[in-house]
Amino acid sequence: MDIKGASAIVTGGASGIGAASARRLANRGAKVVIADLKAEDGEKIAAEIGGTFVAVDVTDTGQIEAAINAAVELGPLRAVVNSAGIGWAQRTIGKDGEFASAHNLDLYKKVIAINLIGTFDMVRLAATAMSRNEPNENGERGAIVNLASVAAFDGQIGQAAYSSSKGGVVGMTLPVARDLSAVGVRVNCIAPGLIDTPIYGEGPESEAFKAKLGESVLFPKRLGIPDELASMVEELITNSYMNAEVVRVDGGIRMP
Ligand code: NAD
Numbered sequence: 001m002d003i004k005g006a007s008a009i010v011t012g013g014a015s016g017i018g019a020a021s022a023r024r025l026a027n028r029g030a031k032v033v034i035a036d037l038k039a040e041d042g043e044k045i046a047a048e049i050g051g052t053f054v055a056v057d058v059t060d061t062g063q064i065e066a067a068i069n070a071a072v073e074l075g076p077l078r079a080v081v082n083s084a085g086i087g088w089a090q091r092t093i094g095k096d097g098e099f100a101s102a103h104n105l106d107l108y109k110k111v112i113a114i115n116l117i118g119t120f121d122m123v124r125l126a127a128t129a130m131s132r133n134e135p136n137e138n139g140e141r142g143a144i145v146n147l148a149s150v151a152a153f154d155g156q157i158g159q160a161a162y163s164s165s166k167g168g169v170v171g172m173t174l175p176v177a178r179d180l181s182a183v184g185v186r187v188n189c190i191a192p193g194l195i196d197t198p199i200y201g202e203g204p205e206s207e208a209f210k211a212k213l214g215e216s217v218l219f220p221k222r223l224g225i226p227d228e229l230a231s232m233v234e235e236l237i238t239n240s241y242m243n244a245e246v247v248r249v250d251g252g253i254r255m256p
Contacts, residue, residue: 010032078140081147087111087200092158111161131183142186143237174246218251
């Protein structure tokens, strides 16, 4: 699918995988809206790629609508990348030795609200806008890529909320892809492994981080870089025959 002259939205586009994806889509000629909480970083990326920053909290439907309206002003909305997300927030057991204090419900709900419900809210509203586009020669009106995680498929320490949210992103992507085939909107999902971005609050020196890196099957062992994810985002947006797929981009860290 050609996205030259079309608009695109990248949530979480102020950092990491989102920023790298925004650069890739801009290189393809799309007019990119960076939709993120972080105004300073978002404005910087937008200026670099000739895009537009819109302050968006993906848990706020009105702000998602504002980003979609801003994009549609620039051109038909043909590409959406849902990269906004938070992670790595829990201990296994609370300092008091209690499981419940580490896994408090407020935290659980926050992770689900941002990573899963925020993603779905953008999907449903963006798909509605895309369904008004003129179809291209393949009958396509748009394409959406959701960022899940290999955490959707495994059981890592302290990841109950994160794995639930990312398993939900996979579970949501597949039926939605079927629903949206009726209007020519493709929906795919990427499951990254361990990518070098600011998302790991505890950072590369943490034991959990080192343990995960230790599982790498690449030699030498290394993290992925954001552009290695962004190239798959670009492929899934532009390859007209990719639909309802969940692609692991993880250097083999979670081979089945
Ligand atoms: P990052 O922290 O570099 O970027 C995430 C961006 O999302 C940030 O700019 C942040 O401001 C934004 N964001 C957070 N909450 C938001 C909200 N409520 N509304 C709008 N924006 C919000 O992280 P990243 O590593 O680039 O992660 C991108 C996506 O990939 C996330 O969904 C993450 O869960 C997923 N992922 C990352 C990794 C990894 O190893 N880095 C692995 C698996 C999955």
